[in-house]
Amino acid sequence: MIRAISFVFNEHKENLYRIWQLGKYHMQKQTIRTSLGIGWIFIHDLIYFAVFTIFRYLMAGSAQVEGMNFIVFLITGLVPWFFMSEVINNGSNAIKMNQAIISSIKFPITVIPTIEVMAIFLKRLFTLLVAFGISIGFGYLSSFRPLLFLYYFFSMLILMILFNLIISAFVAISDDFNQLYLSIVRVIFFSMPIIWSFETITGLPWAIYILKLNPMVYIISGFRDAFVLGNAPDLQYTVYFWVLCLIMFAAGSMIQYRLRKYYSDFI
Amino acid sequence: MNAIEIKNLKKYYWLFKKDYKIIPWLFTKKGYVSIKKALEDVTLTVGHGEVVGIIGKNGAGKSTLMKIVAGITFPTEGQVSVNGKVGSLINLSAGFFPDYTGRQNIYYKGKIMGMKEKQIDSIINDIIEFADIGQYFDLPLKTYSSGMAARLGFSLAVFSDPDILIVDEVFAVGDKDFQKKSFEKTSEMFKSGKSILFASHNDAQIKKFCNRVIVITEGRIIFDGDVNEGLELYNRG
Numbered sequence: 001m002i003r004a005i006s007f008v009f010n011e012h013k014e015n016l017y018r019i020w021q022l023g024k025y026h027m028q029k030q031t032i033r034t035s036l037g038i039g040w041i042f043i044h045d046l047i048y049f050a051v052f053t054i055f056r057y058l059m060a061g062s063a064q065v066e067g068m069n070f071i072v073f074l075i076t077g078l079v080p081w082f083f084m085s086e087v088i089n090n091g092s093n094a095i096k097m098n099q100a101i102i103s104s105i106k107f108p109i110t111v112i113p114t115i116e117v118m119a120i121f122l123k124r125l126f127t128l129l130v131a132f133g134i135s136i137g138f139g140y141l142s143s144f145r146p147l148l149f150l151y152y153f154f155s156m157l158i159l160m161i162l163f164n165l166i167i168s169a170f171v172a173i174s175d176d177f178n179q180l181y182l183s184i185v186r187v188i189f190f191s192m193p194i195i196w197s198f199e200t201i202t203g204l205p206w207a208i209y210i211l212k213l214n215p216m217v218y219i220i221s222g223f224r225d226a227f228v229l230g231n232a233p234d235l236q237y238t239v240y241f242w243v244l245c246l247i248m249f250a251a252g253s254m255i256q257y258r259l260r261k262y263y264s265d266f267i
Numbered sequence: 268m269n270a271i272e273i274k275n276l277k278k279y280y281w282l283f284k285k286d287y288k289i290i291p292w293l294f295t296k297k298g299y300v301s302i303k304k305a306l307e308d309v310t311l312t313v314g315h316g317e318v319v320g321i322i323g324k325n326g327a328g329k330s331t332l333m334k335i336v337a338g339i340t341f342p343t344e345g346q347v348s349v350n351g352k353v354g355s356l357i358n359l360s361a362g363f364f365p366d367y368t369g370r371q372n373i374y375y376k377g378k379i380m381g382m383k384e385k386q387i388d389s390i391i392n393d394i395i396e397f398a399d400i401g402q403y404f405d406l407p408l409k410t411y412s413s414g415m416a417a418r419l420g421f422s423l424a425v426f427s428d429p430d431i432l433i434v435d436e437v438f439a440v441g442d443k444d445f446q447k448k449s450f451e452k453t454s455e456m457f458k459s460g461k462s463i464l465f466a467s468h469n470d471a472q473i474k475k476f477c478n479r480v481i482v483i484t485e486g487r488i489i490f491d492g493d494v495n496e497g498l499e500l501y502n503r504g
Binding site for chain 2: 032100103259264
């Protein structure tokens with residue numbers, strides 16, 4: 001186990017330049033044929049925000065949620081979700097879509113999932129701008145906590161790198177897993193307090209407890225704290241989050257360390 | 268230290284009817300249809316500056332051996348140590364992205380190969396001149412003919428300055444003019460003191476470049492030594 005962990009860690013450490021550079025290239029891959037390029041991301045985001053806002057409005061009116069304007073509540077939840085959902089949906093194909101590299105060039109395989117996470121994060125930076133713009137528009141500038149925001153953004157990046165380390169391996173070797181996984185993802189979205197609030201189920205404390213085991217909930221509520229509420233991270237929950245990250249790192253390293261030898265033969 | 272040291276190398280490929288059977292196999296080693304033994308007990312040492320010709324029939328294990336030296340695929344058993352940067356002239360246009368221009372692709376693939384931006388800056392003009400694809404260099408790769416893409420790949424591979432070069436029948440790249448040029452460029456490298464593994468079915472080329480030859484049959488090295496003797500043995504069948 002120690003050997004796997006230190007192998008994956010070192011491969012990342014030695015290839016930071018490659019992760020950064022190739023992340024930049026892969027960021028453009030999807031939009032390079034278009035006239036607007038990365039501007040399309042911006043348009044996607046605006047449309048999504050608008051649709052969700054209308055949806056939430058029709059569902060629950062314009063009442064405040066957790067003391068926030070409901071649009072700001074939505075957006076502060078959707079922003080981290082946009083980052084994470086793209087890693088979940090597209091990033092998880094990392095090994096598969098870079099098969100040409102794996103099977104013909106010597107390459108540090110365990111950093112491939114990280115490169116895709118990097119690409120998605122760079123591409124999605126526009127989403128943050130939209131969120132900033134809207135929150136400021138609603139007069140929430142003074143409540144923005146930059147340090148808290150940086151902390152949660154960094155935590156989200158780490159969580160997604162570790163998540164993708166594990167998932168991309170499974171997706172690469174098993175199409176069955178891929179199908180199962182994609183259907184579960186839909187459920188996860190609705191289980192998180194993105195378009196609804198835990199306030200609505202305060203009568204079910206055990207349900208909240210279980211839903212909070214999902215580390216993505218830590219990130220989403222953290223973003224709301226950073227943008228609007230200003231609460232410091234809950235100690236117990238923070239410890240849980242980072243312990244889980246360590247476990248994921250160990251598990252992901254072992255899986256990738258073992259499987260990397262088979263990718264070029266089997267995929 | 269030698270450039271390449273291989274000891275008791277084995278490489279097996281397990282074949283499956285359906286992909287999902289790979290997963291239980293990882294734990295139990297069961298569920299495969301058959302095993303393809305690509306390499307069986309290969310021991311080989313290549314010193315610095317040696318040009319080693321590899322000959323053998325199709326499917327004898329030449330490509331597998333080269334892929335293992337290039338670090339693309341992993342050995343099933345045995346030790347492989349390679350000292351130096353390996354450049355491979357196998358699958359020349361692999362890693363290129365069709366929507367990037369030739370220039371972008373050179374930077375992109377260069378970075379995949381682990382080069383820094385500045386290193387690529389310093390060879391980009393040589394590549395432009397050598398690949399000689401004119402205005403296409405700044406057009407998307409998908410507008411290229413397959414020969415042009417291979418020329419680009421060949422140029423990058425030779426100008427990235429590897430210590431150990433792996434060459435697998437690449438003189439069929441591009442048109443007559445480019446073939447001549449790539450032949451000359453490779454000859455230059457063959458004489459520049461790099462260690463080279465050279466797989467070919469062309470006796471004349473092997474004789475011209477190699478100072479040693481190995482013959483592979485069914486995954487085993489059956490001859491290792493003098494070029495003429497090796498070719499004779501191979502051609503006798």
